[in-house]
Amino acid sequence: MFDLEKVKNLTSTELKVYEYFLQYTALAVDGSVREIAKATHVSPATVTRVVTKLGFLNIWELKLFLKKNMNRKSNQTFYEPTAIVEEFFKRSLTSEYEMQIKEAVKVILDSELTFFFGIGTSGDIAAYAARQFANLGISAFHIQDSSYPFHLMTKKYEKFVIIICSVTGETISLIEKVEAMKKLNSKIISITNTSHNTLARLSDVNLAYHLTEEIVDKGYNINITSQIPVVFLLETLARRTYERQNK
Structure with missing residues (x-):
């Protein structure tokens, strides 16, 4: 779903936020930056940083991306x-x-x-x-x-x-x-x-x-x-x- 090259550059702390996006997509779509930060035990600044590192301008752009992909797993491209x-x-x-x-x-x-x-x-x-x-x-x-x-x-x-x-x-x-x-x-x-x-x-x-x-x-x-x-x-x-x- 995300660009692997961008994911590779995330730190261990930032990976917690990334994992949350993958595992709890629906909650991420509906939640605020503060709610996501609280759920992953990181700061709101860390959540915002992850959003940027993954290639999105802001949290709203990321949420739109997540929402579009929620029902498209059947068309997922598998990795080599x-x-x-x-x-x-x-x-x-x-x-x-x-x-x-x-x-x-x-x-x-x-x-x-x-x-x-x-x-x-x-x-x-x-x-x-x-x-x-x-x-x-x-x-x-x-x-x-x-x-x-x-x-x-x-x-x-x-x-x-x-x-x-x-x-x-x-x-x-x-x-x-x-x-x-x-x-x-x-x-x-x-x-x-x-x-x-x-x-x-x-x-x-x-x-x-x-x-x-x-x-x-x-x-x-x-x-x-x-x-x-x-x-x-x-x-x-x-x-x-x-x-x-x-x-």
Whole structure:
């Protein structure tokens, strides 16, 4: 929906506003600059700056653009994988992002077991990640069933972490599972498309990849946002954990 070249120049704080425009388009269209600022926990000046950086003269021009695009997702142009990779790596190769990865590795190293969980395509990638960790000799398991009795694990293991993959971070059944796991003192690492969602807020560590959302809207509203960054992040965690264990 937005020009990727312009999105790449947004700071981590400005990305919160950008994500809000994508996730809550209808609210953004109806809301004032102050209301958008309050919802994203930034200043009104930051909202105005994002509007300008995205190529609009003012908030009203942006709102008109958002309104015109609200019902056009079915005609969306999909991005080439090379553009997706470029968009992600420009944001991920920063000292701030590196610190988040190091924190995630520390949580994994401090745990006796690592579980991977996701729903749909994210579940398939979670299974791949568990296999990658296991291949490197790291105790890791993929959980397919959301009703898995994690509470029984606390009788044998005091420390374990669940790494959850989710594009939106708003799947109800997933959120309920995370809330239950936190009551068992489990650590939560989440990998989501944005940092402005419920799962990210519930996590001990969140790794957000900030891609422009891609939707196939032919009556089903299917999210096909690329998972290339997710695979990169999971493999990075596996290799970094292995390196730390074998120092």
